[in-house]
Amino acid sequence: MQKYIIRRLLLAIPTIVGAITLVWFAMQLAPGDPALMFVPPDYQGEDAAAYLEKINEKYGFNDPLPLQYARYMRNTLGFDFGTSLRTMRPVSEDLVRRVPNSVRLGVAAFLLAAAMGISLGVLAAIKRGTWVDSALMVFALVGVSMPSFWFAYVLILLFGLYIPILPPSGLGGVKHMILPTIVLGYGSAGSLTRYVRSSMLEVINQDFVRTARSKGVSERNVLIKHALRNGLLPVVNVLGINLAFILAGSIIVESVFAWPGVGLYLFDGVQGRDFPVVQGACLLIAASVVLVNLLTDVMLVLVDPRIRFE
DSSP, X not given: OHHHHHHHHHHHHHHHXXXXXXXXXXXXXXXXXXXGGGSOTTOOHHHHHHHHHHHHHHHTTTSOHHHHHHHHHHHHHTTOOXXXXXXXXXXXXXXXXXXXXXXXXXXXXXHHHHHHHHHHHHHHHHTTTSHHHHHHHHHHHHHHHSOHHHHHHHHHIIIIIISOOSOOSSSOSHHHHHHHHHHHHHHHHHHHHHHHHHHHHHHHTSHHHHHHHHTTOOHHHIIIIIIIHHHTTTHHHHHHHHHHHHHHHHHXXXXXXXXXXXXXXXXXXXXXXXXHHHHHHHHHHHHHHHHHHHHHHHHHHHHOTTOOOO
């Protein structure tokens, strides 16, 4: 297992480097000049041009792109993500302060998605062909298809304005987490429900399930001890994919609900063309997704002894 994990970590390095390289070049192609945010509004004409030139020289924006890229990669490999152009604070410090907020929201959304997806998927498989199955599939399809930002605004209007029982935005207690958790977890729950249903239907029709029934085993024990245990093995991989989806989707949800996490930090960085912020946040998200995929593969081997490390 150790050799497998080390090999996967080594293979993850090119993936992460490729992701942050694409982000770096995309930011270079974005319109606008990041140095403009430093120019005071009362600077006009030659004063503004001279000040702008000084800022470009200070931060190396006038250097050739290969030189800027080499300097960025060198600093990144040394875990130096630079200083935010807006807040003038080290990006690493801002990320450390915001990561716990994103983790708390992501874990809550993941647990909600897993609980809803597994339970509703199993129920849909048991009630196959009934109105319950149809209703649950519609519920799942809506969750997969509905844009998260639209759903977020609907919940804000409903429970923050018309029926003001939940705070519409900001960081606080448990109440502040309810709306963003629902929005972030609903889409993953929808896709997971459909997958669990398909997996359970496939297992229910297997010979060992029919054999258990023929031996007089109760339907409850057949479902729990035989069908559910084997039907949920492939779901482990889907759970990992959904967790990665939640990490990526938190950008939109945190922006709508003003949740001070990594997603909102990245969104503000993109709006302000804050290169160090965008690059540092994207590097963190890319590394998190790679780590989640690795943990998913390891968990899949641990829960299913038929799979071996290769």
